[in-house]
Amino acid sequence: MSCNGCSFNDSTSNQTIDSYKWINDLPETANQSDIVEVKFKSTRREYFKNIDRLSIRRGDKIVVATMPGHDVGEVTLTGYLAEKQYNRRVKTPTRYTVNNIFRKATEADLEKLTESRNREKPTMIRARQIVLDLGLNMKIGDVEFRGDNRKAIFYYIAEGRVDFRELIKIYAQEFGIRIEMKQIGARQEAGLVGGIGSCGRELCCSNWHTNFKSIPSSAALKQGLSPSAEKMAGACGKLKCCLLFELDTYIEARNEFPRQLLNLDLAKGVAKPFKTDYLKREIWYSLVGTMGTTFKLSLKQVKDIIQQNKHGVQPEINSYAEDEKEDSRMEVTLDESLDRFDKKKKPVKKNKRRKFAPKKKPKTKFVVKKNN
Helix, strand or coil: CCCCEEECCCCCCCCCCCCHHHHHHCCCHHHHEEEEEEEEECEEEEEEEEECCCCCCCCCCEEEECCCCCCEEEEEEEEHHHHHHHHCCCCHHHHHHCCCEEEEEHHHHHHHHHHHHHHHHHHHHHHHHHHHHHHHCCCEEECCCCCCCCCEEEEEEEECCCHHHHHHHHHHHHHCEEEEEEEHHHHHHHHHHHHHCCCCCCCCHHHHHCCCCCCHHHHHHCCCCCCCCCCCCCCCCCEEEHHHCCCHHHHHHHCCCCCCCCCCEEEEEEEEEEEEEEECCEEEEECCCCCCHHHHHEEHHHHHHHHHHHHHCCCCCCCHHHHHHHHHHHHHHHHHHHCCCHHHHHHHHHHHHHHHHHHHHHHHHHHHHHHH
């Protein structure tokens, strides 16, 4: 099933929902290079050579050579873009083996791949039980079978080095396949498991993001985001990778703000900053010694007040607050026109007040009797 670049992969691939693929709008450049990027289960990508010049496009299922045997994957990049991605990701080409592409996948190849995928979950459950029996300080995160159903990759997480030589022997006897152990981190495990992020879309680490870096806590502070660890943590339990996506934009916007947001000396008292919106170029202040007295100022207004304070002038905040009230009235009008539920709530409160109004009538009658 596909619609405008959105697709749902079948059982032979990742079984995940893909977002809009903008790369489908680019022209094919397969004739410019024989390098092809192939995607396997989850985010594992490898590069192969199309020495036979097969007519393949992005999204095709192909059979590629492995050491030993073969595997089935999906073409993600070809030609010029594939070669650029290969040069960017492969730091030492002399140590990287570029295997060849055999052919396009047939019905028999896809059926065998489905059989391999069906073995992964039971194998992973049994593999975890064996680890517990041996008392090893490690966790099996996922299991990936090759397309020929003869070899499997066991992804594991461990804090330190683990001697799993005995474990490999047991796995080989238990499952009757070739074993490859591959250590991963918490972010890579989240990509293998997959899921939906707080943004409502598929996790970047399970869809396209493969370059996992350590995210510093300063990335959230520089963007003025909430310091709450629960809000900033992703499915992996660490800081979200998307905190780096817009960091450069926020750093550029921060350069226009004063290096230190000093307190403002106003006629009503000292105002301290407690919130900053770098993209809207606004700063929120609160008056010292008052409860709930907060207001926002634009960056231009803040700079103007700072210059006045340097000359010993304590300006009135009313002139700035008038502009804020005009903006707030515009915002309220806009909210009422968009949100019809807010309109229904206001008459309810007025009706409740009218119900208590008749209680004042006895007082009026009492006054009339007194006058008589």
